[in-house]
Amino acid sequence: MPTPLDEKTRSIILATVPALKAHGLAITEEMYKRLLVRPEIRDLFNESHQRDLEQPRALALAVLAYAQNINDLGRLGGMVExxxxxxxxxxxxxxxxxxxxxxxxxxxxxxxxxxxxxEIMDAWGKAYWFLADVLIGREKQIYDEHEQAPGGWKGWRAFKVRARRQETPEIASFDLVPADGGALFRHKAGQYLSFRLDIPGHGSQRRNYSISSAPGADHYRITVRHHELGLVSSWLHENVHEGDTLLAANPAGDFFLEETASSPVVFLTAGVGLTPIVSMLEDLCGTKAARAIRYVHGADTRELAAFVPEITALAADNVLSADFFYARDSVQDEASQKGVTRHAGRISTEWLRGAVDPTATYYICGPEGFMQDMIGTLRDAGLPAAQIRYEIFGSATNPELVL
Structure with missing residues (x-):
């Protein structure tokens, strides 16, 4: 374990909080300018998160949270993980x-x-290396666990696209199998794969995509929405087909299904945020866990909602109950289906307040604004943090979500 920071260092770091509040984003912008001139470092980052300042904002919040909690770093355990x-x-x-x-x-x-x-520079040097040593130690543990597990590997591994399916006009799924024909590491339902992609004219790119298939399958499935201005999602949709090869790292992520729990579970998603949730749902169904399951999903239209046939089939078999919200569709003439309720409009805080189950664990994924509304409503309803779990796509730019 790294040597704890001394009291003088912690006092100096705490005293810099006002400066970080005022200049944190300027500091992280400048940091990335300096860092990304190095090709070996630049290739590790998502360029789009630099252009829209998402990454600098997220890092500024993380640095500020570190400084504010320098005397109680236990509060940052989730962020560090x-x-x-x-x-x-x-x-x-x-x-x-x-x-x-x-x-x-x-x-x-x-x-x-x-x-x-x-004095300030010395204190921040010590504070940086303390946190860096914590991260390096934890990352080594994870790397070793992955490499030693059945089907695990280190670094990048080649995967062939065994199948591709168009789930909606905007969303496609890709089934991936090891190109070496070897075993497959069993991921935790909710985790993601990181990819190293070489895109003509744009060089090496890194992206994370949630695994939408259940643990224990003979393949990984990723389900990707085509963003019109998204470099990598456009390339995947337009250029990657059956038989092609992609390079991926071991599954990672701290958002995953608590398999030993027996409490009711509510999956609360919007848009392509359903991808890690589908993995959790398939896992629950595969293990036949005796848990009450409610699936709540919001999409703009029926046409844009993925995996609806699979969900409605599960509802018909009494595996779960489902609520579908369609922001731009009417549901007045919709034929009723067993276990399924359709709603016009988006999932609102008012609706959620009236539907809160205080005994359930909520798994939430979707756009950041949606998650802020849903998480805030559940907190206001008195649910403890252990019953509110969520995944952030991209970099968290909201202080509450960072912590």
Missing amino acids: RIAEKHVGLNILPEHYPFVADALLGAIAHVLGDAATP
Whole structure:
């Protein structure tokens, strides 16, 4: 374990909180400018998250949270675990950390100018390396667990596209099997795969996609929405077909189904946020767990809602109850189906307040604004944090979601 930070260092870090609130985004923007001039580092990042400042905003919030909680770092356990899992998915290694240290400390000195005294720079150097050592240690544990597990591997592994299906006009699923014909690591329902993709004219790209198939299958399935301005999603939809090969890292992620629980479960999703949830649902159905299941999903239209036939079949078999919300469709003339209720409009906080089950565990995934509304409503209803679980697609830019 890293040596704990001394009281003087922690006091200095805490004293920089006002400066981080005022200049945190400027610091992280400057940090990425310095960091991404190195090709070996630049290729590890999602370029689109730099263009829209999503990554710098997320890092600024994480740095601020670190400083604010420097005397009670136990509060940051969930954040640290998410970062470690993301790093493992991207194959971040110990040798990458000095580059980040140089860029971050250089950015702090550049943005704060004379206010970045030698004492402040020394304290932030110590604070950075303390957290870096925590992450390096945790990431090594995860790497070792993956490599030693049946079907596990280290680094990037080639997968062939065994099948491709168009789920909706905008969403496609890809079934992936190991190109070497070897065994497949059993993921936890809800985790994702990280991919290293070489796209002509754009070089090496990294992306994460949730696994939408159940653990224990002979393949991984990813289900990807085609974003019109999305470089990688467009390339996957337009260029990747059966027989093609993709490079993936071991499954990662800290959002997964609690398999030993017996309480009711509510899956609350919108848009393509259903992808990790479908894996959880298939896992529950495959193990025939005796849990009450409610599936709640919002989409713009019926045509754009994926996996509806599969969900309605499960409802007809009394496996679950389902609520479908369609923002731009009328449901007045819809024929009723066993176990399925259709609603016009989006999933609202008012509807959720009237439907809260205080005994259930909620798994939530969707656009950030949707998740903020749903999580806030459940918290206001008195549900403890252990019963509210969620996945963030991309980088968290809301302080509540960061922690």
